[in-house]
Amino acid sequence: MAEAGFVRVDERLLHGQVLVAWAAALRPRRIVLASEEVAADASQRAIFESLPTDDYEIAVTTIAEAAAALRAGERVLVVVASPADALRLVECGAGIGAINLGGLRGAGKRRLTNAIFLGVEDLPALRALLERGIALEARELPGSRGLVVDAATLDRLES
Amino acid sequence: MVSGIIVTHGKLADALRDAAANIAGDATHLDIVSNDDLSPDELVARVRSAVARAGEHGTIVFTDLGGGSCATACLRVLRDHPNVRLVTGINLPMLVDFVLRRGDLELDALVARLLQRGQSSIQELRGA
Numbered sequence: 001m002a003e004a005g006f007v008r009v010d011e012r013l014l015h016g017q018v019l020v021a022w023a024a025a026l027r028p029r030r031i032v033l034a035s036e037e038v039a040a041d042a043s044q045r046a047i048f049e050s051l052p053t054d055d056y057e058i059a060v061t062t063i064a065e066a067a068a069a070l071r072a073g074e075r076v077l078v079v080v081a082s083p084a085d086a087l088r089l090v091e092c093g094a095g096i097g098a099i100n101l102g103g104l105r106g107a108g109k110r111r112l113t114n115a116i117f118l119g120v121e122d123l124p125a126l127r128a129l130l131e132r133g134i135a136l137e138a139r140e141l142p143g144s145r146g147l148v149v150d151a152a153t154l155d156r157l158e159s
Numbered sequence: 160m161v162s163g164i165i166v167t168h169g170k171l172a173d174a175l176r177d178a179a180a181n182i183a184g185d186a187t188h189l190d191i192v193s194n195d196d197l198s199p200d201e202l203v204a205r206v207r208s209a210v211a212r213a214g215e216h217g218t219i220v221f222t223d224l225g226g227g228s229c230a231t232a233c234l235r236v237l238r239d240h241p242n243v244r245l246v247t248g249i250n251l252p253m254l255v256d257f258v259l260r261r262g263d264l265e266l267d268a269l270v271a272r273l274l275q276r277g278q279s280s281i282q283e284l285r286g287a
Contacts, residue, residue, distance in 0.1 A: 012199050016168060016227035047234040052225035052247070105198055 003096060005070040007078045009086050010102040013038070014048055014058065017102070017141060018079055023056055025142035028077040030057045034066030034089060035081055067092035083118075083125035090132060098135040101149065110157050113147055115140040123154055130154075161261040161269055162188040162213035165249060166206055166233055167223040169195060175254055182251075183258040188214055194228050202232040210240055217242045217266030219257065219273070221249040244270045246277075253277035 006026050010018065014033050023031060031053075038044045038060050045060045056077075061069075066078045067089050078094075079102075080086050086099050101116050109117035116138045118126070129136060130151055139146035147153075165172035172191035180186035190209045194202050210218060218240075222229040225247035233245045244266060246253075256276045261269060 012228055013231075014226070015199075015231065016224050016229075019226035020224065043238060044235075047231055050234070051230065 003098070004073045005076045005078060005094075005096060006100065007070070007080065007086065007089065007094070007096055007098075008100040008102045009081070009083055009104065010079055011081050011105065012103050013079055013081060014051065018077070019051065019053070019058075021141050021143075022077060023054070026077055027075075028056050029075040030059055030069070031077045031079070032066050032069060033058070033060045034063045034078050035060070035085065036062055037081075063088045064092045067094040070094040070096055083122045083129070087125040087128050090129060090134060096134065098137065099129060101136060101138040102140060112149070112153070112157065113138050113140070118154075118157055120158070123158060126154055127151065160188060160214060161216055161257075161264070161266055162190075162218040163254075163257055163261065164190045164192065164206070164209045164213065164218060164220045165222075165254070166192045166202075166209075166220060166229045167194070167249070168227065168229065169193060171223055175249065175251060178251055179254045179258050183255045185258060189258070192229075194232075199228060199232060202228060203235050206232050206236045210236055210243055217244070219243075219261075219266070219270060220245050221254065221257075222247050223249055242266070246270060246273060248277060250277050250280060252280035 033048055039062050048060050049058055051058055069076050071093055103115050105117050109119040111117050136149040137146045138149055165175055172193055176186055176189055176191055192205045192209055220233045222233055230247055237243055237245055253273050253276050257273055
């Protein structure tokens with residue numbers, strides 16, 4: 001990790017790619033699912049916190065709590081469900097310089113890569129992140145080819 | 160007879176069922192679900208309908224990774240079905256044993272046996 005923390009947008013939340021491949025590449029101390037919805041739902045929360053882990057802990061937190069961990073320089077892999085949640089994380093003062101786009105799908109969205117499909121509702125948050133100087137990269141796995149997402153990329157998707 | 164559902168990444172469930180049927184024969188009441196191209200909610204819906212199709216004498220759901228979308232989806236379904244058990248880290252010895260013994264053991268006894276069989280089947284063998 002160039003920075004101590006790493007942030008990934010993935011609507012599948014905590015799944016094999018994150019818990020196995022990214023965890024092996026980044027060796028975080030904690031993997032944090034930052035979601036107001038899951039943090040407020042005791043049974044969903046229990047499911048994620050009961051997953052078996054190897055060398056890291058799993059935590060479900062609010063977005064503000066995850067931002068605080070990132071700001072504190074904790075070696076943490078934070079997963080959020082959507083570009084809007086990623087923007088909220090930054091607005092809460094996460095102090096990060098880059099965000100990984102890992103998995104977004106959904107009917108009627110436009111294809112960016114095989115793993116990333118963006119809808120019009122995703123674009124304002126992504127533009128706001130770029131305007132704040134945050135680098136966006138679409139990359140499904142640590143070893144897969146990354147695609148830099150900039151304003152021109154978003155313009156092309158929108159047109 | 161206890162029912163079985165294999166929920167895995169990619170084509171693994173299909174291949175495991177095929178291999179188990181080759182060795183042990185009967186693969187009825189052994190349903191498969193792949194997470195390929197499914198959203199978390201779609202995967203939960205697939206597991207739910209597989210559980211609904213299963214028999215009345217309890218069901219064991221097998222997944223590959225413990226920490227993955229398959230296990231997470233199964234845990235969500237488990238909450239509403241007291242007669243369903245989840246076993247992670249499926250391997251062929253475990254699955255073959257399931258096929259051979261699911262007619263004569265009740266659900267929890269079978270789960271206990273499969274955990275033991277699956278784990279004890281992992282060994283290092285050395286030639287002479």
